[in-house]
Structures are given as structure tokens and as C-alpha cells.
Amino acid sequence: MAQHSSPTARPNWIAGGLSTIWLIIIGVPIISMIVWGLTTERAFRDAGPLAIPTVWTFDNVTEIIDRGFLGYYWNTAIITVASIALSLVLALPAAYAIVRSRSWLASASFRMFLLGLAIPAQAVIIPLYLIITEMGLYDTLIAVILPTVAFTLPLVILILSGALRDVPRDVYEAMTLDGAGSFRMLVNAVIPIARGSISAVCIFVGLNAWNSFIFPLIFIRSEENTVVTLGLRQFQQEFAVDIPGLMMAVLISAIPVFLLYLFARRWLIAGLAGAGGR
Template identity: 50%
Template sequence: MRSWRHRPNLVAGLGAFVWLLVVGVPLYALLAATFQQSSEYRSAGPLALPTDPTLDNYARAIENGLAGFVLNTILVTVGVVALVVALSVTAGYAIVRTRNWMSDSTFRMFLLGLAIPNQAVIIPVYLIIVQMGLYDSLIAIVLPTAAFSLPVCILILAGSMRDISDDLYEAMALDGAGSGRTFFQLVVPLARSGISTVAVYSALQAWNGFLFPLILTQSAENRVITLGLYEFQGAYRTDIAGLLAAVVLATVPLFIVYLIARRSLVSGLMGVGGK
């Protein structure tokens, strides 16, 4: 029995190696292409090692306005995260602590938003933004992106806040704490992992959003990174190496955020189901 337990699992090792190839090969192809000239990339293929490594692709990405696109995307992301966190935390707290038919109906209404894709309502959203006088502005991207992120975020925070014991609420009440003090001193600290999950999720939605920036903006000064990548595509050719270099640079901020909040993100997602 002891020798069987210490026997190497060849099937598991083979599966892990295959998964490493699935993840590693595309990542290698992405990074290797950013150090190649466009002519070398087209002739040698995506898996070839760079024979003459160069940083021209990264320089060309910055020269084509990538810094401005990233700045606009950061502004949109910060606005979306601020709105989503503020609204979802308060809404989740009200849904969990207010146990009546109105809170249940409100929660079901938000859950209904999970079944509505943004492509299905893009025309009404466009008309609303135009009527509000917000067309071709960063706010026009922030508002609908935050609205479509709220259902998932409220679901996450409601599940996280249900894990807070009623005994803690009673202890705060006996200590003379009101609703505001209980919210800021008890609920927010204990729901920190859920809040981090909501912040990362909404940031991903804002950073990778394409449909709303495409429909609701048109000027170059309000262009975000997903639309800015079109600068590397012409009518008759595509600068693949420069495009991939821009993708790498645009991914760095999100990668840093993930490294900082990865533990809270995992624990927050584990608490979605609640008790």
C-alpha cells in the first residue's frame, strides 16, 4: 500500500504537461513576436525565436498614441470601479439586512440583469446617452459599463455579506452602534474580500469593454485601448508585431492589479453562494 501511494502518477503528469503547453505556447508566441521585425515575423512564423531582438515595436506602439488610450482607459476604469463598488456594497447590505418582499424583489430584479446581454439593448442605451447629451465622452462609457457590471457584483457581495454572523450585528447594537457605524466598522471590513472581487471584476469589464466605446464615442481623444488597437491595422496590411506589443503594454496594469488582489479575489469568489 505504501509503495502504491508513492508511485508517480504518469497520467496526471502528462495532463499537467499538456496544460502547460496549452498555456505556455500562446504566451511565448505573444512575447516573442513583440521582439521581432514585422518582416521577420511574417517569414519565420509565430513560434520562431527572434534572431535580431528589437524594441521598435514597443516604441512604435507608444508613438501611435498608446499612452493616451491607456490614460482614457484608466479614467474609465476608475469611474466604473468607484460607481460599482459604492452602489453594490450599499445595495448588497440593504438586500441582506432588509428581509422583506421589497428587498427580495429588488434582488431578483438585479439577477434578471444577468440574462440581458448588452448587445440586446445597445440601441436604447445609445438613445438615452444622446438624449442626456453625453455622447462622445468618457462618461458615456462609464455609466452603461457600470450598470451591466452591477448584477454580478451585487450577487457576489450579497453572498459575502450573508456570511457575517447575526451575533456580530447584535453585539454592535448592544454597543450602541447605529446603522452607519455598523456598516463602516463591521460590514465593510468583513466583506473586504468580496469588495476586492467586485473591484477586480468591474475593472476587467471596463478595461476590456469594446461595444460601448465603439458605439458611444467617435473622436480620437476619447478613444480607449480596445479601439486604439485599430491604429495598427490598415486597409491593406496589419502591423502584427506592433499590435501584439501594444497588447502586452495594455495588459501590464491589469496584471499588476491581479497580483495585488489575487488572494482577496479567490476568497471573494468562494463566498458567492453564501450560507
């Protein structure tokens, strides 16, 4: 019998060329940040940003520690973890009620949360400031956690509602016949099935909390509650900017975000695309 050889796939030069261009656009700034972060401020000013540094040093890392960035990282980590936990505690029951309930109140609540997607934080920052001040939360980490959760909650509920709608109705009916209540059904059936979207939500909220700038800028004043994004301003002087120190601080602050996205990007993309937990 004659064997038919499969046709050789032709390389897609256009896609390869565009991917290379995109890689250069993304890679050049990152490489520049690494190079600038490993040189001294004097060498950077003498040689300029386009020259290859002749002096390499890790003193910028020591300077970052001396400026108190470890405390900034700790505050940012607290805000990030608390925002993720509070978002899940509020969004999971809300999404479950929206999906399972047939009342008009659940439908109206879902539309109200969707309306929150159209409200930018900058538009309500003055009322938020007055509320935070009247509650006695100004210059505390809670003053950053609560607005962060509030402005991520609409999208979180939207993602989780889509994931819970993908849960087979047979699962709900089987657990109802077994005498399971709403809480047990949520914990034992819904959460394990929708764990992909829950992971995507955690990543989304974590990225927003870690990179938050406007809320810490408005609601935090003291040094002990400063976060990483505010700490970066220390490298900006009145008439100059310490570029090498700033680049090293940005690199170190981006490491947790990079690792989080690197190991969980599949869940993030799947969850935001509406793939649910399956």
C-alpha cells in the same frame, strides 16, 4: 518500539501530464506574442510566423508611444477606477439593505438585480445608444463608465450579498445595543469583515472595465477619448496587419491585468466561490 515509515506518495502522472498539456496550450501563444513583438514587420513577413526571428528590436514600443497609447492608457485607467468606485458606492448599500431588510421590496429588488444577469449588453445596445445621446454624454468617458457599471452591478450585488450573509448575527446585535446606526454598522463592521469579497468585486469590475470593447466602440468617437482596446485597431491597415506592433501593444495592455490577477487571484477566486470575507 518499531517505527512505521509512512508510505511514499506515488506521483500522479495523469494529472501531471494534463497540467503540462494545459501549460503548453497557454504558454505557446504568450511566448509567440513576445517573440513576434520583438521583431520588425519586414522580418516577420520574410521569415513567417513559425520561424525564429533573426532581427530583434524594441522599436515597436517606441511606435506604440508615438501612436498615442499613453493617452489611451490614461483614459482606460480613468474608466477602470471610476467604474470600481461607482460599483462599490452603489452595490454595498444595496447588498446591505437586501441582507438586513425583511421587507418584500428588498426581496423584489434582489430578484430584479438577478434578472439583470440574463440580459446581454448586445441586446440593449441600441436603447443604450439613444439614452446616452439624449443625455448629451456621447463621446465622453462617462458614456462608457455608466453602462459598464450597470452590467456588472447584478453580479457584484450577488457576491456582496453572499458575503454580508456570512457576517455573524451577533455582530449586528452587539453594535445595535451600542447604539450604532446602519451607516456606522456598515462602515465599522460589515466592510472590514467582507473585505475579501470586496476585493474580488474590485478585481472583477476592473477586469471588465479595462477589457471593455463594445461600449467604447459605440459611444466613443474622438481620438482624445479613445481607450486601449480601440487603439489596437490602428495596427490594422486596409490590406495588411502590423503583427509585431499589434502583439507588442497587446502585451503592454495586458500587463496591468496580469499583475492585478497575479497578486489578487486568491481574493478573486474566494469571492466568486462565495467564500465571503473570512
